Amino acid sequence: MDLDDIDIIKRIHASDVKAFEWLFHHYYQPLCLFANRFLNDTELSKECVSDLFSYLWEKRETITVTISLRSYLHRSVQNRCLNLLKKKKIENKYVDFVMRTGLINDRAYQEKITDVYYSKELAQKINEAIGQLPDRCQEIFRLSRFEHLSYKEIAQKLALSPKTVENQMGIALSKLKQSLNRFLSFWIFFC
Template structure:
C-alpha cells in the first residue's frame, strides 16, 4: 500500500523508523548528487545529507512540512550547502588573516597553553562518551574513515554509525560549549566538533 506524503510525514513524526529509513533510502543518493553539484566534494555532500536526515529524526516531533516532502528535502539540502560554503569561507578568511598577521613558525607561549588546554578538554569530553560511540567517533574524526568504512570494520549498519556520530557531536557541543571561542581561535581542532 502506497502512503501519501502527509502519511509519511506523520509516520516519521510519530517515530516510525521503517518509514524514515525507506524515505532516507529513496532520497539519499539523489540528494547527495544535488549537494555535490553545489559543493563539488562528494564526501562533504554525503555529510550534509546525513546530517540533514539526522536532524530531521532528532526533531521529528516538531516536523512541519507545508510543501512536498521532496521539495522540502531539496530546499533543506540547498540551504545546508550554502551554510557549509559560508562556514568554510569564514574559516578560510580567518586562516588567511592569521597567516598575514602571525609568523606561522612562531607560536606564543599563551597560544601554546590555550591550544594544549583545549586539546585536553576535548580529549576529556571524548573520554566521557560511551565506549562504542567513542570508538566510532575516533575512527571518523581521527582516522578520517567514512561512515561506510567504519560500518564495515565494526560490522554495524551505516545508519548506526551515523546515529553514533550524531550523538557524539551533540554531546561534545554541549560539553565544550564554554570553549567555543577558543575552538574558533585555534581552528585546527574545529573539524573535530562539527
C-alpha cells in the first residue's frame, strides 16, 4: 500500500484499520530509534512510541495534521520524550531532596535508594506524601524545597509571617517523615 499523507489521514479518520496498520509498520521502528536518541533507553522508547500510536488510534477522528505526517509523528514523539525527561528530572529532585534533608537517616535505606526501580517507586511515594499535605503546607513546602525560596521570601510571596512559614515547614517535614518511614519499613521487610 503506497499512500500519501492526506489519504492516510483521511482513512485513519474513517477508522480504516489497514491504513493505521500501514502507518504503524511504516513508522514504528524509525520513531523508536528517534525516541531513543532522547531517552537512551530502548524499552522506554518503545513504550513512548507505542503510547503515541495508541493515542492516535483513540483520537483518530479528531486529530488534525497540518504538517507532513512524518514531521507530525516525529514532533509528537519528541514532545513525549521531553515530557518523560521532565518527569524524570522531578522524580530525581524528590529522591535527592530526601537524601539531602535526612528524611531517611538509616544507612540501609540510603543504600536501597541507589536501586533504579526503588528510586522511581520512592519518588512516587514522596510525590504522594507531598500531595497528602494540607494545601497551604504543600505550597510552602514546594516553594522551599523545589523553588529554593527562603522562609522570608515565601512569607512575602504568600503574605504570611516567617514564623507561620517555619511552623508549616515543620509540620510538612514531620508528616513526610512519618509517611516515608512507613513505606521504607515495608520495603526493607519485603525486599
